[in-house]
Amino acid sequence: MSERIGIAVVGTGDWGANLVRNFANLPGTRLVSVCDADPQRLAKTAAQYPGVKGVDDVSAVASDPEVQGVVVSASAPSHYPLAKVLLEAGKDVYVEKPLTLEVAHAEELCRLAKQKGRVLMVGHLLLYHPGVQYLKKMVTNGDIGDLLYIYCQRVNLGKVRKDENALWSFAPHDLSVILHLMDQEPVDVAARGAAFLQPGVEDVVFVDLRFASGQMAHVHVSWLDPHKLRKFTVVGSQKMMVFDDMEASEKIKVYDKGVDRAGQVVSYGDALTVRSGDILIPKISLQEPLRLECLHFVECVRERKRPITDGVGGLRVVKVLDAAQRSLKAGGQPIAIDPLPQEIA
Numbered sequence: 001m002s003e004r005i006g007i008a009v010v011g012t013g014d015w016g017a018n019l020v021r022n023f024a025n026l027p028g029t030r031l032v033s034v035c036d037a038d039p040q041r042l043a044k045t046a047a048q049y050p051g052v053k054g055v056d057d058v059s060a061v062a063s064d065p066e067v068q069g070v071v072v073s074a075s076a077p078s079h080y081p082l083a084k085v086l087l088e089a090g091k092d093v094y095v096e097k098p099l100t101l102e103v104a105h106a107e108e109l110c111r112l113a114k115q116k117g118r119v120l121m122v123g124h125l126l127l128y129h130p131g132v133q134y135l136k137k138m139v140t141n142g143d144i145g146d147l148l149y150i151y152c153q154r155v156n157l158g159k160v161r162k163d164e165n166a167l168w169s170f171a172p173h174d175l176s177v178i179l180h181l182m183d184q185e186p187v188d189v190a191a192r193g194a195a196f197l198q199p200g201v202e203d204v205v206f207v208d209l210r211f212a213s214g215q216m217a218h219v220h221v222s223w224l225d226p227h228k229l230r231k232f233t234v235v236g237s238q239k240m241m242v243f244d245d246m247e248a249s250e251k252i253k254v255y256d257k258g259v260d261r262a263g264q265v266v267s268y269g270d271a272l273t274v275r276s277g278d279i280l281i282p283k284i285s286l287q288e289p290l291r292l293e294c295l296h297f298v299e300c301v302r303e304r305k306r307p308i309t310d311g312v313g314g315l316r317v318v319k320v321l322d323a324a325q326r327s328l329k330a331g332g333q334p335i336a337i338d339p340l341p342q343e344i345a
């Protein structure tokens with residue numbers, strides 16, 4: 001096998017610990033260093049991985065010739081400055097979601113990666129989930145007829161953040177899947193939410209997306225909810241699909257349900273007939289999506305490939321989040337989505 005790819009992980013908190021575990025056990029990869037600004041966190045992580053360097057500042061990662069790819073899993077406000085320093089130093093970078101907290105910053109990172117010829121990947125984990133890949137295949141093959149609308153729920157009683165609201169913390173996952181399945185940008189986005197626990201930090205948000213072809217999508221995110229739900233419902237003109245990531249094995253159900261239009265219309269009431277057929281539960285691979293995502297990053301670094309979840313995908317999601325945030329502030333008013341700058345798209 002060719003030389004192993006040297007990886008560093010910056011930010012080894014709750015989620016970063018999962019990334020460190022994966023990269024420490026990945027074929028063709030060498031975990032060179034872990035970096036955290038919190039000395040206690042750094043000491044805890046470094047103690048678990050003897051032989052891996054522990055550093056407290058990103059500059060030590062940026063200047064380390066043994067490191068080719070860097071994973072940024074620090075808190076969201078630091079994604080932009082960290083990714084910028086690393087790209088400028090010539091590293092390939094995988095940034096956790098959301099790519100940045102500002103559209104201009106996401107655009108700048110996309111331009112910088114292009115200019116430097118570096119890989120820029122975003123942690124849109126669900127696009128590596130075999131369940132989401134199944135949904136995409138069904139939509140692309142036309143197996144559900146025309147895609148009409150999607151709604152999803154990502155709610156639980158969970159980690160209450162103060163740097164970002166539930167929209168920026170949870171919705172990147174749902175929006176990345178919606179944009180992937182719809183394969184287009186929304187025309188406009190409207191959002192309403194409420195900050196019950198901390199002033200100015202919304203705990204619950206409802207987002208509506210409208211697409212040019214008449215399709216629509218709805219996202220409900222919250223960390224203040226009695227249920228733990230991770231669920232997508234995808235409605236097509238011929239079939240309907242439910243992807244429930246809380247199910248241990250039967251994660252997808254495909255319903256042969258729909259409303260058919262009669263060829264020869266006698267009266268208005270006869271024109272539409274409800275069809276309720278079989279339910280299919282396809283076998284979905286249970287491989288850990290995070291491991292598949294980490295393997296993909298290493299493959300992109302080694303083979304100089306453009307990631308499935310590249311910087312432009314990250315920018316698309318940030319644009320929708322930004323519009324939703326502006327709509328929240330404007331009491332739910334729809335906000336138009338501008339096209340991507342030519343040189344980035």
Ligand SMILES: NC(=O)c1ccc[n+]([C@@H]2O[C@H](COP(=O)([O-])OP(=O)(O)OC[C@H]3O[C@@H](n4cnc5c(N)ncnc54)[C@H](O)[C@@H]3O)[C@@H](O)[C@H]2O)c1
Binds near residue numbers: 058
């Ligand atoms: N893909 C997913 O499913 C998923 C799930 C959870 C979190 N995340 C993302 O992962 C990121 C981290 O989330 P978390 O829950 O682990 O947060 P966390 O607060 O538990 O950990 C963040 C860590 O980053 C460190 N840090 C902050 N700024 C730093 C800097 N400039 N240099 C070095 N270290 C720095 C902190 O000391 C802390 O240890 C967030 O962007 C979050 O959105 C992704």
